[in-house]
Amino acid sequence: MAIPVARHNLRVTELLDPVLDWYDANARDLPWRSASATPWSVMVSEFMLQQTPVSRVLPVHEAWLERWPTPADLAAEPTGEAVRAWGRLGYPRRALRLHAAAAAIVADHGGEVPDSYDDLIALPGVGDYTAAAIATFAYGKRHVVLDTNVRRVFARTLSGVEFPSQSVNKAERELAANVLPHDEPTAATWSVAVMELGALICTAAKPSCSRCPVADLCAWRAAGHPAYDGPPRKVQTWAGTDRQCRGRLLAVLRDADSPVHRTRLDAVWPDETQRDRALASLLKDALVVKTGPETYALP
DNA sequence: CATTCGTGGCT
């Protein structure tokens, strides 16, 4: 293990300057990266960006911060307003968790987004990635930030394979820790720069190696771009799933300004058994409330 | 460790 680590350290020494220079010249001007962005703005962006492309997050993030400039502003409103404002970003439970996190921040942290990883990861909807990202991007702390982009860039440049394993393992985490620059500000810039490289150049489907600042250092490229040979990557189905049904039902309630009769929900999904199951799960998740014998609404 | 949980753009 000592030899690979030493080799990786050597390689990141070579990667560091080209990646930082590339980021300096090519970084997107995103609102949560602006000098005036608050920790709350960063936190909102991280929730919205979980499994959701930047282009779709941008307008919702802007409206969200205008309406709720602080955690206290959001916490003061009903959870259903968060679900409504979430719009069609997908995974609406994230809206509930963001609301719950805002309430916890008001209750336990004086209304200020905490700056420590331990306090952050204790918040609803905040896992390892999001805690590290908020601590790093909002407060400039030094943490291993492992998202899908970073994992793919390291898999290719350092490990010489097209895609990382399905879940983060210990060796991968140690590798990322070993290539993290030592001082805080450089570590933070390194993390966002590697992430940006993965998002813009070292993409999953069609990497633009010709525009990559570290193409000549990339282990995967040096090996001749060997095809992925791991276990088949999961492809989630959509048509006909409970998730599609839940989405249809919730969209009806989101677009209504008053409680909706059951018959309007019946109209958007033909299969009664599945529809009932989906509605029950939405009620269980507290994304929907029953307001009368046959009426439903956002909470 | 494997599943579940939205949505829309792109190839």
Next chain:
DNA sequence: TAGCCAAGAAT
């Protein structure tokens, strides 16, 4: 066209 993919978390 039918996948494939996008700054994951909770269970």
